[in-house]
Amino acid sequence: xxxxxxxxxxxxxxxxxxxxxxxxxxxxxxxxxxxxxxxxxxxxxxxxxxxxxxxxxxxxxxxxxxxxxxxxxxxxxxxxxxxxxxxxxxxxxxxxxxxxxxxxxxxxxxxxxxxx
Amino acid sequence: xxxxxxxxxxxxxxxxxxxxxxxxxxxxxxxxxxxxxxxxxxxxxxxxxxxxxxxxxxxxxxxxxxxxxxxxxxxxxxxxxxxxxxxxxxxxxxxxxxxxxxxxxxxxxxxx
Numbered sequence: 001x002x003x004x005x006x007x008x009x010x011x012x013x014x015x016x017x018x019x020x021x022x023x024x025x026x027x028x029x030x031x032x033x034x035x036x037x038x039x040x041x042x043x044x045x046x047x048x049x050x051x052x053x054x055x056x057x058x059x060x061x062x063x064x065x066x067x068x069x070x071x072x073x074x075x076x077x078x079x080x081x082x083x084x085x086x087x088x089x090x091x092x093x094x095x096x097x098x099x100x101x102x103x104x105x106x107x108x109x110x111x112x113x114x115x116x
Numbered sequence: 117x118x119x120x121x122x123x124x125x126x127x128x129x130x131x132x133x134x135x136x137x138x139x140x141x142x143x144x145x146x147x148x149x150x151x152x153x154x155x156x157x158x159x160x161x162x163x164x165x166x167x168x169x170x171x172x173x174x175x176x177x178x179x180x181x182x183x184x185x186x187x188x189x190x191x192x193x194x195x196x197x198x199x200x201x202x203x204x205x206x207x208x209x210x211x212x213x214x215x216x217x218x219x220x221x222x223x224x225x226x227x228x
Binding site (some may be wrong): 104108 | 120125134150151157158159160161162166206208214215216218219220221
């Protein structure tokens with residue numbers, strides 16, 4: 001399978017705990033995105049990497065959230081001191097290099113976070 | 117700023133009937149437009165996209181959409197619904213930035 005993969009698929013944690021999610025993009029895709037999707041809503045943009053550089057962050061990405069892409073390959077999204085409002089599906093997407101004229105993004109299956 | 121509005125959070129059709137899912141957008145520059153489908157507990161799969169050129173775009177699974185600049189619309193259609201089309205559909209816009217902006221989604225239900 002050469003698609004975008006995410007791990008874990010499901011995570012249940014208690015309020016106040018830290019969690020970390022991983023995303024492996026499609027090989028040779030240099031652009032990587034994180035989105036958050038709450039129940040019954042469309043995905044909302046969180047952050048964007050081009051190679052290892054984090055080029056854009058949404059105001060939704062509070063200080064408790066941090067994302068990294070250390071070698072321009074996989075990425076991690078960490079949430080510190082989780083709150084019940086963090087419960088959502090966290091989606092990762094990637095897109096290929098070049099002019100990116102189509103700006104098409106390929107999505108992974110998501111990580112569903114439940115904070116109890 | 118860019119935004120997307122999907123009219124109708126739920127649409128129900130009979131198997132074999134026409135599917136019409138509505139999408140209107142707001143953008144200050146020429147947009148790139150997308151339709152994605154999401155099945156329960158899965159990620160998003162691209163159905164079709166409009167970048168430039170022909171305004172009638174054909175996608176996978178028999179879906180198509182027409183970009184109408186004058187109406188700022190990008191409605192999704194399929195001539196004959198199948199049970200397997202039941203899913204959540206999202207319209208999205210990218211006006212040459214680094215993020216997709218999604219509409220709220222339309223849940224399509226197909227009755228036998």
